């Protein structure tokens with residue numbers, strides 16, 4: 001049974017449970033997932049963040065191919081939540097709340113979900129500003145053909161002690177723009193901005209961003225200043241230590257839960273190979289470092305040398321020396337302290353890595369039924385747009401079930417945009433060098449001045465958000481919908 005959650009049907013939530021005479025359904029005892037706040041320590045200071053905890057008491061979901069996510073999702077946090085199961089393609093519209101008009105899961109209320117989990121490295125997160133406060137968790141479904149080796153999940157975050165509302169104000173967000181006309185504010189968390197002081201409307205850190213054409217080289221990243229970068233809640237000052245075996249192959253399932261930060265994964269001296277992008281298998285490819293934009297995932301196999309030792313896996317911020325990471329170490333190995341700054345800044349993330357990747361499961365060869373050109377724009381006042389429109393200002397992209405849709409993204413601005421489509425795994429088919437059988441993904445990095453085309457088979461009806469996975473770009477307008485009938 002599929003229950004489409006609506007604001008109305010779930011308001012009762014936990015408050016309704018004590019009613020006499022009503023049999024409590026079996027799921028009521030242990031929610032499949034509970035959203036609540038939790039305490040971590042960052043830079044020696046206590047921090048209150050959010051999390052999703054599974055029935056087993058661990059963060060998120062760890063399952064195997066064929067398993068379903070069935071049961072209640074309980075909101076024990078202090079505010080309404082728009083949930084999103086990122087990368088789940090077998091979940092119908094309405095299984096999470098991240099679609100047009102989905103509304104918030106109220107405090108104390110629960111949604112009932114039931115869908116088959118999509119194999120691969122995926123994740124769950126809030127579709128609102130609370131994503132910055134780490135309302136996110138891994139959603140891992142082990143593939144039927146996964147090699148029987150040790151697996152390590154790395155969940156990356158960019159952490160600030162400031163609230164996301166304060167960060168938006170620092171960015172110089174102007175609320176004069178079109179938000180509010182659509183009644184969709186809650187979809188991006190902008191409802192929280194209603195009381196913002198309009199005297200703070202400045203260009204903020206975006207001054208000097210004047211117009212920019214295709215093919216330009218100017219680029220800009222990291223517009224949010226963070227206090228720390230974390231893997232599995234810890235910075236490189238006190239990293240997670242994972243014991244591994246000498247000579248073993250280890251699968252790293254890496255999730256970029258950073259809201260405004262792209263990273264480069266640097267496996268150091270370990271032999272490495274990427275085998276999946278955004279949870280979909282790719283032809284194995286080795287590189288000295290692997291880019292991972294906001295929302296993306298990478299599955300890497302690393303090989304521990306026969307003689308053993310301690311091996312940092314770094315995640316270095318795009319265009320900066322700052323880094324975080326974990327340490328893989330064999331028994332008895334001496335683990336040294338790792339510098340939190342690399343010797344040099346890393347490169348900007350662009351399409352050069354995707355250009356070298358090939359899908360294992362390419363889309364069937366057939367012509368597209370629809371091509372959409374999407375200009376990704378940035379405007380003064382920290383306003384990010386698709387074809388000049390912020391979310392709600394333009395009609396959705398209309399399509400039919402069975403359509404092969406191609407989306408050509410053209411980035412007219414100075415910042416990279418990691419573009420994400422809900423409910424589907426598209427295929428990158430052109431990054432400016434001609435057609436190729438590029439990787440399957442659900443987030444594609446579109447660098448300044450570049451053109452990237454993805455193709456997707458629309459296999460189910462619904463309203464599927466298409467947006468930039470930089471949280472503050474999404475929150476200030478860079479979102480639309482693909483409406484599949």
Ligand SMILES: [Cu+2]
Pocket residue numbers: 384415416417418468469470473474478
């Ligand atoms: Cu963006």
